[in-house]
Amino acid sequence: MQTRDEVLDAALRCLNADPTASMAEVAAAIGIGRATLHRHFATREALVHEIAQRSLERWERGQAEVDMSGVAASGDAERIEACLRTMLAAFVQDAEDFAYALSDPCMLSQPDLAARMAELQELEVKFFRAAQEAGVVRRDVPAVWLSHTTYGLMIASREALQSGDVAAKGMADLVVSTFLDGAGAR
Amino acid sequence: MQTRDEVLDAALRCLNADPTASMAEVAAAIGIGRATLHRHFATREALVHEIAQRSLERWERGQAEVDMSGVAASGDAERIEACLRTMLAAFVQDAEDFAYALSDPCMLSQPDLAARMAELQELEVKFFRAAQEAGVVRRDVPAVWLSHTTYGLMIASREALQSGDVAAKGMADLVVSTFLDGAGAR
DNA sequence: CTCAGGTGAGACACCACTGTCTCACAACAG
DNA sequence: CTGTTGTGAGACAGTGGTGTCTCACCTGAG
Numbered sequence: 001m002q003t004r005d006e007v008l009d010a011a012l013r014c015l016n017a018d019p020t021a022s023m024a025e026v027a028a029a030i031g032i033g034r035a036t037l038h039r040h041f042a043t044r045e046a047l048v049h050e051i052a053q054r055s056l057e058r059w060e061r062g063q064a065e066v067d068m069s070g071v072a073a074s075g076d077a078e079r080i081e082a083c084l085r086t087m088l089a090a091f092v093q094d095a096e097d098f099a100y101a102l103s104d105p106c107m108l109s110q111p112d113l114a115a116r117m118a119e120l121q122e123l124e125v126k127f128f129r130a131a132q133e134a135g136v137v138r139r140d141v142p143a144v145w146l147s148h149t150t151y152g153l154m155i156a157s158r159e160a161l162q163s164g165d166v167a168a169k170g171m172a173d174l175v176v177s178t179f180l181d182g183a184g185a186r
Numbered sequence: 187m188q189t190r191d192e193v194l195d196a197a198l199r200c201l202n203a204d205p206t207a208s209m210a211e212v213a214a215a216i217g218i219g220r221a222t223l224h225r226h227f228a229t230r231e232a233l234v235h236e237i238a239q240r241s242l243e244r245w246e247r248g249q250a251e252v253d254m255s256g257v258a259a260s261g262d263a264e265r266i267e268a269c270l271r272t273m274l275a276a277f278v279q280d281a282e283d284f285a286y287a288l289s290d291p292c293m294l295s296q297p298d299l300a301a302r303m304a305e306l307q308e309l310e311v312k313f314f315r316a317a318q319e320a321g322v323v324r325r326d327v328p329a330v331w332l333s334h335t336t337y338g339l340m341i342a343s344r345e346a347l348q349s350g351d352v353a354a355k356g357m358a359d360l361v362v363s364t365f366l367d368g369a370g371a372r
Numbered sequence: 373c374t375c376a377g378g379t380g381a382g383a384c385a386c387c388a389c390t391g392t393c394t395c396a397c398a399a400c401a402g
Numbered sequence: 403c404t405g406t407t408g409t410g411a412g413a414c415a416g417t418g419g420t421g422t423c424t425c426a427c428c429t430g431a432g
Binding site: 148186 | 343364
Binding site for chain 3: 022023024034035038042043044
């Protein structure tokens with residue numbers, strides 16, 4: 001007897017590995033019957049919707065845990081930088097969750113999800129603006145580009161981990177360092 | 187009467203916008219009948235395979251145009267840096283092509299395509315190693331990570347362009363700058 | 373003009389997937 | 403023991419997509 005969370009976890013893993021997996025395949029990956037999966041989620045759409053919802057909530061929780069908006073409003077460079085480092089590291093941890101949720105075409109077509117996603121991104125952009133004003137990050141690029149960059153590095157970290165090119169242990173530090181310092185020689 | 191290339195271009199655009207588009211939808215987007223599309227490509231798989239093939243060829247051509255391997259072998263820091271900048275800019279130009287081809291699950295399961303992709307990536311990693319030895323990029327990160335980073339930034343640039351957050355005109359410079367200098371304040 | 377070749381619309385068979393439902397069975401509580 | 407609840411396997415209907423094929427029509431060459 002699995003909890004709903006366990007079901008969702010396993011479903012996410014399966015769909016991450018193969019976004020085209022059928023409900024029968026998802027059910028098998030979870031270790032339950034297809035009828036049971038349908039009892040949890042009436043439709044495939046409902047399942048995907050809830051997975052995406054969870055990822056957005058995770059994102060939101062991440063922002064709240066480091067009090068991203070509060071730190072941004074403080075204008076304190078040290079706090080902002082610490083907050084940024086923590087968030088980047090958290091993105092690496094959550095890359096597996098987000099990769100599916102943020103790229104699935106079905107999700108982006110759901111108004112509630114797309115709206116929520118835009119809100120969270122806007123909050124993040126505000127944080128980067130504050131980081132610019134505080135002198136933590138460069139001011140000569142659009143703040144929204146910095147948000148896209150973190151997304152790109154999150155995708156990169158996911159791929160590097162999947163292919164075994166980089167050890168999980170140092171991944172977060174690598175992302176933080178790459179984001180802040182770039183790849184050019186010092 | 188459209189050429190095969192025009193058909194492929196239009197198909198790629200359609201599938202980029204909606205990877206789940208049916209053959210009927212792809213044909214309509216191209217402006218031809220479905221039967222005609224099938225006359226060009228016997229199966230959906232054949233179409234996708236050829237699109238991916240084209241993207242890989244484009245990637246390969248990009249490497250050849252700047253003589254990436256030759257420049258790497260020269261060990262000349264200035265040439266290597268110029269080559270790197272050119273390639274990064276080219277990635278931004280080609281992001282729309284690559285985004286679909288490099289992420290489609292079907293493609294990654296085709297042995298010939300996956301093998302070719304691995305070869306091209308290995309050549310790129312070799313280039314980054316040479317760039318490290320020449321003192322162009324930092325040596326304290328795995329060269330293969332630099333390859334993943336360029337991929338991540340390519341994805342980021344595609345998203346930024348799609349959402350209209352960044353103007354196409356300055357996109358390439360932004361990617362180059364972000365890659366080399368990072369986001370941290372100077 | 374005729375003929376050949378290409379095209380798009382539409383029909384058809386097949387298939388995989390989805391959603392729905394039944395039923396036998398297992399587990400648990402009283 | 404009985405009764406209740408939950409489960410998985412399997413059957414079924416419906417749907418959308420795929421591949422295949424036919425045919426009327428159009429275009430271009432001779």
